[in-house]
Amino acid sequence: xxxxxxxxxxxxxxxxxxxxxxxxxxxxxxxxxxxxxxxxxxxxxxxxxxxxxxxxxxxxxxxxxxxxxxxxxxxxxxxxxxxxxxxxxxxxxxxxxxxxxxxxxxxxxxxxxxxxxxxxxxxxxxxxxxxxxxxxxxxxxxxxxxxxxxxxxxxxxxxxxxxxxxxxxxxxxxxxxxxxxxxxxxxxxxxxxxxxxxxxxxxxxxxxxxxxxxxxxxxxxxxxxxxxxxxxxxxxxxxxxxxxxxxxxxxxxxxxxxxxxxxxxxxxxxxxxxxxxxxxxxxxxxxxxxxxxxxxxxxxxxxxxxxxxxxxxxxxxxxxxxxxxxxxxxxxxxxxxxxxxxxxxxxxxxxxxxxxxxxxxxxxxxxxxxxxxxxxxxxxxxxxxxxxxxxxxxxxxxxxxxxxxxxxxxxxxxxxxxxxxxxx
Numbered sequence: 001x002x003x004x005x006x007x008x009x010x011x012x013x014x015x016x017x018x019x020x021x022x023x024x025x026x027x028x029x030x031x032x033x034x035x036x037x038x039x040x041x042x043x044x045x046x047x048x049x050x051x052x053x054x055x056x057x058x059x060x061x062x063x064x065x066x067x068x069x070x071x072x073x074x075x076x077x078x079x080x081x082x083x084x085x086x087x088x089x090x091x092x093x094x095x096x097x098x099x100x101x102x103x104x105x106x107x108x109x110x111x112x113x114x115x116x117x118x119x120x121x122x123x124x125x126x127x128x129x130x131x132x133x134x135x136x137x138x139x140x141x142x143x144x145x146x147x148x149x150x151x152x153x154x155x156x157x158x159x160x161x162x163x164x165x166x167x168x169x170x171x172x173x174x175x176x177x178x179x180x181x182x183x184x185x186x187x188x189x190x191x192x193x194x195x196x197x198x199x200x201x202x203x204x205x206x207x208x209x210x211x212x213x214x215x216x217x218x219x220x221x222x223x224x225x226x227x228x229x230x231x232x233x234x235x236x237x238x239x240x241x242x243x244x245x246x247x248x249x250x251x252x253x254x255x256x257x258x259x260x261x262x263x264x265x266x267x268x269x270x271x272x273x274x275x276x277x278x279x280x281x282x283x284x285x286x287x288x289x290x291x292x293x294x295x296x297x298x299x300x301x302x303x304x305x306x307x308x309x310x311x312x313x314x315x316x317x318x319x320x321x322x323x324x325x326x327x328x329x330x331x332x333x334x335x336x337x338x339x340x341x342x343x344x345x346x347x348x349x350x351x352x353x354x355x356x357x358x359x360x361x362x363x364x365x366x367x368x369x370x371x372x373x374x375x376x377x378x379x380x381x382x383x384x385x386x387x388x389x390x391x392x393x394x395x396x397x398x399x400x401x402x403x404x405x406x407x408x409x410x411x412x413x414x415x416x417x418x419x420x421x422x423x424x
Contacts, residue, residue: 008202009166009170009173009198010195010198010199012170012171013162013165013166013169013170015058015062016062017062017066018035018038018062021058022055022154022162022194023054023055023151023154023158027059027149028059034059034063038063038067043063043067043098043125044125044146045119045124045127045145045146046126046127046128046146046148046149047104047127047130047134047138047143047146047147047148047149048060048128048129048130048149048151049131049132049133049134049148049149050150050151050152050153051131051192051193052131052195052196053154053190053192053194053196054151054153054192054193054194055151056102057129059151060073060127060129061073063098063127067096067098069095069096069097069098069125070094070096070097070098071097072087072090072098072099072100073100073101074099074100074101074102075101076104076105076107077102077103080111081110081111081114084111084115087099087124088118088123091124097123097124098124099118099124099125099127100127100128101126101127103129103131104128104129104130104134104138105130105132105134105137105138105271106271109139112138112142113141115142116141116142116145119142119145120145128146136277154194156187159183159197160183160187162194162197162198163180163183163186163197164180166198167180176214177212177213177214178213178214178216179215179216181215182216182218184218185218185219185222186204186216186221189225191240191241200221200225203225204220204221204224207224208220208224242264242265243261243265243274243275243278245261246262246275246278247278247286249325250279250286250324250325251282253326253329254325255321258321258322258325259318259322262317262318266310266314266317272305272309272313272314273302273305275305275317276298276301276306276317277302279298279317279320279324280299280302282298282324283295283297283299283324284333285331285333285334286324286330286334287324287327287330288331288332288334288402289330289332289333289406289407289410290328290330290332290402290404290405290406290407291327294323294324294327297324298324300320301316301317301319301320328405328406329402329404330401330402330407331402332401332402332407333399335400336400337398340398343393343396343398347393350391350392350393351390353387353388353389354368354371355370355372355373355386355387356370356373356388357370373386374386383417385417385418385419401414
């Protein structure tokens with residue numbers, strides 16, 4: 001019979017040193033900055049930023065283990081200021097404590113403030129882990145005292161190797177006759193999350209019943225995963241799948257699906273600021289100038305959510321989500337900046353045309369800075385055609401208005417102004 005007992009597979013497979021650690025070679029490889037810090041025995045306070053299941057907690061434990069210093073781990077979900085102060089008090093009595101805080105983005109300002117003195121004095125070496133951009137979620141004073149390292153999603157090759165390693169090295173699985181013939185379903189359902197991948201592998205094995213040899217195919221994985229969805233997702237790793245469905249529903253102008261996915265996130269305890277921030281991005285990326293008020297609505301929603309919080313902010317999130325879902329759509333602004341940035345990377349940095357340069361000194365005026373520049377307000381309608389791009393890019397079109405009422409009006413005005421200069 002195929003069965004797994006004792007600790008869950010991800011815990012049994014947790015690496016204990018850098019050589020066992022999967023991925024993040026830019027940080028822990030032979031030339032990685034963290035490996036150099038560890039080998040030198042000097043590790044700064046830091047924040048690991050990356051998606052779930054890429055090894056943030058594991059890496060923190062490895063660092064403390066290789067430095068042979070006390071390691072204290074806590075979750076920001078259930079830790080308070082008192083817990084932080086207790087750890088700091090204990091750290092004063094023993095040298096070099098590494099304090100790991102999972103989901104540090106969930107700490108409020110007072111909780112983060114409680115860490116400042118201990119981090120600055122070196123009483124603790126802080127390692128925070130977050131799936132959210134620390135620039136938004138960590139207070140500037142604490143962020144300035146920490147190095148931020150980005151942990152990347154694991155590559156397909158690394159995830160396949162992780163499965164193979166579990167089958168050949170795990171104390172339980174290596175005694176069983178298991179043949180993984182297809183990997184796509186395991187990798188797709190787990191979404192690049194190593195912890196979720198190993199949990200799913202264990203669920204498939206446990207759910208396959210008595211067999212002399214277990215052959216794992218995509219069909220087997222999908223069938224068992226559907227039956228055990230809640231089990232393997234109990235840690236909340238559907239976070240990224242559901243926010244993706246939420247955004248795509250708003251982009252697709254379906255308010256009913258939008259509200260359903262919003263409800264799923266709210267019921268799951270998702271951070272309302274995360275939801276509001278993603279709506280703010282969506283308002284610009286997918287609506288843009290087709291309805292500029294969408295950006296204002298989304299920003300007001302974000303501010304209100306910060307002030308009110310749960311439970312009442314669910315109404316505000318609902319109102320804004322419905323508004324965005326039912327707004328006209330345009331990704332013209334999104335495409336314009338992507339096109340322009342691609343051009344910058346391809347073309348480098350051509351010089352600014354002389355007539356557009358500022359001329360604060362006599363010498364600059366003498367060599368032509370600002371010459372022949374036409375001040376728009378001196379002309380009828382505050383407009384006069386002239387070149388604003390470098391000569392190498394003259395006539396390049398980055399912004400193409402979308403097909404909606406507001407941007408069709410933009411296109412009409414641009415054609416009236418620029419005529420043959422720009423072929424809108």
